[in-house]
Amino acid sequence: MISSLSVAGLGLGVTEPAFAQSVRTLPDFTDLVEQVGPSVVNIRTLEKASVRETQNSPQDEEMQEFFRRFFGVPMPSPNSPRQQRPNKPQQPDEEQPRGVGSGFILSSDGFIMTNAHVVDGADQVVVTLPDKREYKARIVGADKRSDVAVVKIEASGLPSVKVGDVSRLKVGEWVMAIGSPFGLENTVTAGIVSAKQRDTGDYLPFIQTDVAINPGNSGGPLINMRGEVVGINSQIYSRSGGFMGISFAIPIDEAIRVSEQLRATGRVQRGRLGIQIDQVSKEVAESLGLSKAQGALVRGVEQGSPAEKAGLEAGDIILRFDGKAIEKSSDLPRIVGNTKPGTRSMLQILRRGTTRDMAVTVGEVEAEKPTKKAAAPAEKPSSSSLAAKVLGLSVSDLSDAQKKELKLRGGVRVDAVAELAARAGIQEGDVILALSNAETPTVQVFEGLVAKLDRSKPVSLLIRRGDWAQYTVIRPQR
Template sequence: MTNLSVRNFLAAAAAMACLSFAPYAHSAVPAANLPDFTDLVDKVGPAVVNIRTTTTLAPSSSGQRSAPPGMGDGDMSEFFRRFFGIPLPQTPRGGDQGDRGDRGDRGGSPDQSDNNDEEKSAGVGSGFIVSADGYVMTNAHVVDDADNIYVTLTDKREFKAKLIGVDDRTDIAVVKIDATNLPTVTIGDSNKVRVGEWVVAIGSPFGLDNTVTAGIVSAKGRETGDYLPFIQTDAAVNPGNSGGPLINMQGEVIGINSQIYSRTGGFMGIAFAIPIDEAMRVADQLETTGKVVRGRIAVSIGEVTKDVAESLGLPRAQGALVSSVEAGGPADKAGLQPGDIILKFNGAAVETDTDLPRMVGDTKPGSRATVTYWRKGQSHDVPITVVQTQPEKTAKADAQQSPAPKPRPSNSLGVTVSDLPASQLKSLKLRTGGVQVEAVDGPAARVGLQKGDIILRVGDTDISSAKQFEQLTAHLDPHKMVAVLVRRGENTQFVPIKPRAQGK
């Protein structure tokens, strides 16, 4: 009887266990719904290429030092330069490790000229074919300073490529190989990219051809100080992935893998890709003319901070602060002045100072645009003719010294000023005058004003003399920030200062 009870108990326990674990077994089923990238890779993979660059060296270069095996000096040097600002730690060359003998169509031996010059591996990167007749897109830094560019397809055919054009500002390059009926990628729309969607990166990290990694879009419009905003992703990207495609789940290229963030030299979960719509605009110009033509309005700009916006009566911090205007340029002819805040360009809102260069750069030179700017509490519209970007000019500092200042009492801003002579006003092209800072203390010193700075405006009032400046600062409210327009060298910006109470 005892044995029967035990049997009954065990049977009941087993039945309960099946019932108890059934829901958990059912909940595990959705794991089968994880994304499958195999069809996507089959579709896009054949159009992704390996790009290898070399430089030509004289025979006397034996005994040189190079990068670790499997990675060319150029690519690793570029990696360390772009992300750490330091040179590549060099290691002695141990045999022919940088360039292997298998050169595809070139017969399995390194190219050598009749005068015994030899090729040295300069870097390795990735790219993708955008047209069946052999146009390949990659990063500019992949092909920088290369004497020879070799493109290897997934079927192991290798071609010597011709450089069509490079645009360093966007880090885009186009090369051409002599081939036809090539597989191509499908170009997507980076404006439709959504944060959180799955993406795939294909490339040649550390020379490992056709490596596939996956992740999600971590952020859009990520500003890194470069000309374009980036797509941020956590798909593993390493040196050698540069120039390869970032692909969505429809098999469309939405970006070009370009940069990573790392404190160790390896992947840390943050990679950046150039949006494909911006890249294609550049590539189209490179294919057509070999160069990129951009518009300019000849101004230098800076950030509009929250304090500056509040002190100038702007509803929120937005726009681009005009810090300097090139004499005789489009902005100067249109009447823009240092201290103006550009809010719109051709009707499109300028949210941050990084938006304006892209808007102006994408405008065809010679066309007219409308600029909306903020000055002294009001917005204004002005037509402006966009011109073609020219090489940057180096401005010469004005060497003329102002006369010895007369001692003046410190004021609520903690700054002593002097009048500017007419000759200096003319040489600096100051339309509304200004006063020169001779000494600072208190509030002015805390915000970084320096001797030699020129104060052009306090709040909405243009400053024309030291006497006017003293009268104005004597009545400032110590409980409110005031925006002081300051010129230093060729740049002009608003500096928010909180005045101190008189007598302190």
């Protein structure tokens, strides 16, 4: 102790701890606000409402929550005090305030980007610039699937934003938002990027942040420390309608692709294959010999679709599309959706343990078709067969009429399921097409395959149910 004090007293060779040298100062956002603030606008929407519509149309609870969370303007309830006042009747076709959102200027000639849900259903859109000038805006186009919209005001010489590179965005990086939460214009909030590639929709991998986003922020920009827009603030996770520390932004590169199509044609064209897909689970990957859970499992192929014409079948696993790896099933709709309809693309698939390539001509997205309801499980199977003992299944051969109706060459029909098969999701009426990558055209073949199973490992079954097919995994009874 004395030695240490003496050294300290003499001031010899004492340095700061290493961690003290690495302390960084907090960012200063003032320059960014001055740089980007003039390009952020407030968006108000109006709609026409008649007395009968206002008084008699019941307000859906989900719509109430939607408006409360994102616009900051609650939808009036039929039982609200405002509508019970007989001395202030509303006039027919009177324009009523509908909501408040945000947006940002894309180009100096008046093109503005915002969320599709901000302008959806509006009869009139009013844009207010930071200098308080107001303009009536024209909706150029809105795409609900990506929640991106473009509106146009008749003005020139406007300050536009700089578009950033989302691929350079890092988790933990500081970002800032400007918008109109609760109608409070030009409000600035800041935080960090919490995660990238969040799956909350079919076509968009969202940016997750902890930037405070509240009703009215929708459509406003997410800005990096270089003053570039990297996203559009679009959604929040909330149980109360207010900010809870989790916000989502649309990546600006995806939004720009959509906006270019909206400006060119007023709509967005997306590619489609005409298949229903599912995630490849770890157990399915193991049973099929994949080194890891990857790709998109084809559960069903729509009749007359580009996929059927290309020869794609239920049970195939799509590993690559035009050379791009499909790491998870949600990657496929995005990649295909961004492909121009009519494009001839190459698929790499895994079919019954064998990898192969096939060409497909991409179609255009159309309305989804409803899937058929699955049948309920029936009574327990008899224990006379080996399949009943090992897998909990009682099966029978398909009749010629059933094969013709289902358009199948073969398969065995599930007549009854025991607890083991029921836990795997198999139901009476299902048709088993393959067991452990081997086709099961008849009961005799099926029973033979069951006899050869390694009962210490999970077993994959390819099942047809209605118009769709899927893989399931059973751990055999030893």
